[in-house]
Amino acid sequence: MSSQYPAPISPTRTRIGWIGIGVMGGAMASRLISAGYSVTVYARSPSKAASILSLGAKLADSPADLAAACDVVFTMIGHPSDVKSLVLETLLPSLNPNTVIVDHTSSHPALAKQIYRSALDKRCYSVDAPVSGGDVGAALGKLAIFAGGDAEVVEWLRPLLDVLGKASYMGDAGKGQSxxxxxxxxxxxxxxxxxxxxxxxxxxxxxxxxxxxxxxxxxxxxxxxxxxxxxxxxxxxxxxxxxxxxxxxxxxxxxxxxxxxxxxxxxxxxxxxxxxxxxxxxxxxxxxxxxxxxxxxxxx
CATH class of the missing domain: 1.10.1040.10 (N-(1-d-carboxylethyl)-l-norvaline Dehydrogenase; domain 2)
Structure with a gap:
């Protein structure tokens, strides 16, 4: 059973996807698992996913497979070029309508705006939500989260964002990155x-x-x-x-x-x-x- 926007988020229904399970992303995804959510991850090197799989995460064969099977997809990767390639070229074409993508990567405001527009064309939603607080904040769920996009969508995401830290709505697409x-x-x-x-x-x-x-x-x-x-x-x-x-x-x-x-x-x-x-x-x-x-x- 899925729980795509605007159906209320629920640990028993909402399917979470996560790409980017490094020091920060791994800790953040682990908190969602601990909160009772079903989380599917993708890792280019599956061996690096061993610790999060031991917590109960599922492993997707590809980013496209993950995108097609989830209601909310989180990304926490390296550079704007990585975000552009992964999100625009791989994830968005595979998303089901009303899926929400949340990019936690520190990226460029102009790219966040481009992703937002492209998501709407797919009848999906995008939120740019970079974070501050380091590995300690990620592990403790005390990150400062800066969210840009539609206010209603950010509010809908609150049950998930609250597990990760304190989210502040900064304005329309790109404002989180700014x-x-x-x-x-x-x-x-x-x-x-x-x-x-x-x-x-x-x-x-x-x-x-x-x-x-x-x-x-x-x-x-x-x-x-x-x-x-x-x-x-x-x-x-x-x-x-x-x-x-x-x-x-x-x-x-x-x-x-x-x-x-x-x-x-x-x-x-x-x-x-x-x-x-x-x-x-x-x-x-x-x-x-x-x-x-x-x-x-x-x-x-």
């Missing part, structure tokens, strides 16, 4: 500032843990400090979000008509990580670039 780009401009600046503050504290003879504890309750405190301060100090550079994706997101911000010099500097520093071979490192690894500028090695 919000994520603005979010990344703020996050990138915070990560660079935190890196420089930690390095300055260390060079001044301060204990870095004591420094973070002292300042986190004041104006310097931030969610970035909560999520990444300890990780920077302990050299934990495992990725919640890849550094190369931060370069992508900031680059989309620089493509716009707004002059954002701080974002341009942040992009240069994160691009330094990629040039150093650390593109798959977590964004908190930008501290290593600041260290290199100061003549310090990775083990500092």
């Amino acid at each position: 919000c994520k780009i603005a979010n990344q401009i703020v996050v990138g600046g915070n990560l660079v500032g935190l890196s420089e503050g930690l390095l300055f504290a260390e060079k001044s003879g301060l204990d870095k843990d004591e420094f973070v504890e002292a300042v986190k309750g004041g104006a310097a405190g931030s969610m970035v400090m909560e999520l990444f301060g300890k990780r920077m100090i302990t050299r934990d550079f495992r990725a919640g979000g890849f550094a190369e994706y931060m370069v992508k997101d900031l680059g989309m911000g620089l493509d716009d008509e707004v002059v954002v010099p701080g974002a341009a500097l942040s992009k240069q520093l994160f691009s330094g990580m990629v040039a150093n071979g650390d593109g798959k490192m977590g964004t908190q690894g930008v501290v290593t670039v600041i260290e290199r500028i100061n003549g310090m090695g990775m083990g500092a």
Whole structure:
């Protein structure tokens, strides 16, 4: 039994499809399974789906098969080019009418608008819903979700989005992506500032843990400090979000008509990580670039 829009979402009826089961996507899909939903996943390398299959997910043979068998299809992949290929060329032609596609990928607002129009042509619906909160937020269901598209469709999706975090409706198609780009401009600046503050504290003879504890309750405190301060100090550079994706997101911000010099500097520093071979490192690894500028090695 299916539950396509606008029939109410129900764990017993609504069939969920999920493509993109990396660090973030895997944690998000797992939360929907834990909430009682039937989830079908697709993975180019089926071996990478072993953990989520053990939770009860089903494995589709192809993205087209997944699209044809689901009421809501979530995507959480890499780059706008990946989204364009997967969603426009593979998923949309296979969707049944009244299916809703939710793209959690950080992508380009113009592409989100194109997907929205193409979905309507198929009598389907599209929501661009990039997220912020990293791997911790994904695992705990505390992501900030920025949703663009039809307000009624976003409201319909609430039972699912509430499992993943807090969804804010930002406006029509593309507005979710624009919000994520603005979010990344703020996050990138915070990560660079935190890196420089930690390095300055260390060079001044301060204990870095004591420094973070002292300042986190004041104006310097931030969610970035909560999520990444300890990780920077302990050299934990495992990725919640890849550094190369931060370069992508900031680059989309620089493509716009707004002059954002701080974002341009942040992009240069994160691009330094990629040039150093650390593109798959977590964004908190930008501290290593600041260290290199100061003549310090990775083990500092």
